[in-house]
Amino acid sequence: MxxxxxxxxxxxxxxxxxxxxxxxxxxxxxxxxxxxxxxxxxxxxxxxxxxxxxxxxxxxxxxxxxxxxxxxxxxxxxxxxxxxxxxxxxxxxxxxxxxxxxxxxxxxTEEEAVSGFLGVCLRETGCTSDLQVNHGQVSVMLRPAAGRIHARSVSDLLAVEAWLLNPGWFSTLASEPNWEDAGWHVSRSLDGFLLIACRRFHGRLPILEHRAFKLDRWPDLGSMPEDMDSLRLAALLHRSAWTVRDLAQHADIDIAWVNAFCWATLACGALSVVEPVVLAASPRQTHAQAPGMLQRIARHFGMRFGHGPFRV
Incomplete structure (x- = not known):
């Protein structure tokens, strides 16, 4: 093109x-x-x-x-x-x-269609630079490589969570701040923050369809040690690739919650799409596929494949 x-x-x-x-x-x-x-x-x-x-x-x-x-x-x-x-x-x-x-x-994809702070995180997955993300008077520091989100106050973090899907967020490359003097005293795990925020809006997140996902790394679940559903989902996705629907059915967890978990781990860079692998069909040697000569010999001696006391 x-x-x-x-x-x-x-x-x-x-x-x-x-x-x-x-x-x-x-x-x-x-x-x-x-x-x-x-x-x-x-x-x-x-x-x-x-x-x-x-x-x-x-x-x-x-x-x-x-x-x-x-x-x-x-x-x-x-x-x-x-x-x-x-x-x-x-x-x-x-x-x-x-x-x-x-x-x-x-x-x-569904990820590219999502706006708001979640959209910023999805677009900046893998970024090694610190980013300042702003919406009006609210400003936070996003550090994808370190897995942290910093704010000047708890109320700013609560605003980010409440405006997770609101348009109007924009990001800029941040100059290296002096973390002791710059006022970014409130810090959270980016993984845990996004998991909580995505669960809050689980009903508004589009279902991630037609693709399989797998965890590249174990997400930071330290802020939610009693969340057994997230631990189960992380264990399953860490071992093998799943579609959202198959994972929800296998784990017997509401698909909206499974979907929210996948959105959060995608946005923090822990989850990735797995390309489908097409395995070549291996020929199976079944009795019905036995060469015609063997079948004729078996019939000559009154034997049938896989039946009776005599088997070929």
Whole structure:
């Protein structure tokens, strides 16, 4: 699939990340022709709203109803069809995900359709940098590599839990804070926090369908030592891959709770999708498949396969 992506008013460092993201789209059979925008029709226009050329290109592309990826927006804007936005410091992986969703919308999974703080965690799975995640006046520090979430107050953490699925969250790369002086004194296990939050909204999470999942690591369940259901689910998923429906039926646990457990462990990076393995059918030597010569010999001597005192 050949696509044309044009950029306007983008600084050189950001353009390098966009260029790398375009090359990585080759993994999805997407070949990108990227160049500076000259007003032509293209598949995606990428603009930096903090530059005059970027703002002009945005206005023109909007009037032509072209898909636009915007950088440099200070506050989260209302979602608009065909319009995506990222922070200027967004990592390359986030740019790849945004472009893939714009160019290949049918390939989006349930995870990519989820918004809110949970969506941020899902998109940043595997990120090795600390992230500052904001929604209005609420700000938390997300540390995926360390498996921790930090806040300045307990009320901020409660707000994150209550707004788990609310749109309007956006993340930026965080400068290395002085953890003693920066005020991030409230800290929780990211695994435990997401498990509790996802259970709170278990009825609103879409069922993860048609795929099998397996734990790559044991989740941190230290904050819920008496939660036997989570321990059972973790043990089963750690041993082998399961679909959500099969796991719920096997464990005899409500599917909404099993689904919430899988959402939480996906978002914290402990759970992954397992590609289906198709095993070649091994030929079974059954009596019905015995060569015709043996069958004729057996009948000649009055014997039958698998019956009576004489067996062949």
């Amino acid at each position: 050949q696509v044309h992506i044009d950029v306007a008013g983008v600084p050189s460092e950001l353009e390098m990340r966009i260029s790398l993201a375009c090359r990585l789209l080759a993994a999805y059979q997407v070949q990108v022709d990227m160049q500076a925008w000259n007003g032509r029709l293209c598949d995606v226009v990428i603009v930096d709203m903090q530059s005059e050329p970027g703002r002009v290109a945005y206005e023109v592309a909007s009037r032509r109803s072209l898909p636009i990826l915007r950088f440099g927006i200070e506050e989260p804007a209302q979602a608009t069809p065909g319009m995506f936005q990222l922070d200027r410091h967004a990592p390359v992986a986030a740019v790849v995900r945004a472009l893939r969703e714009m160019l290949l919308p049918s390939a989006a």
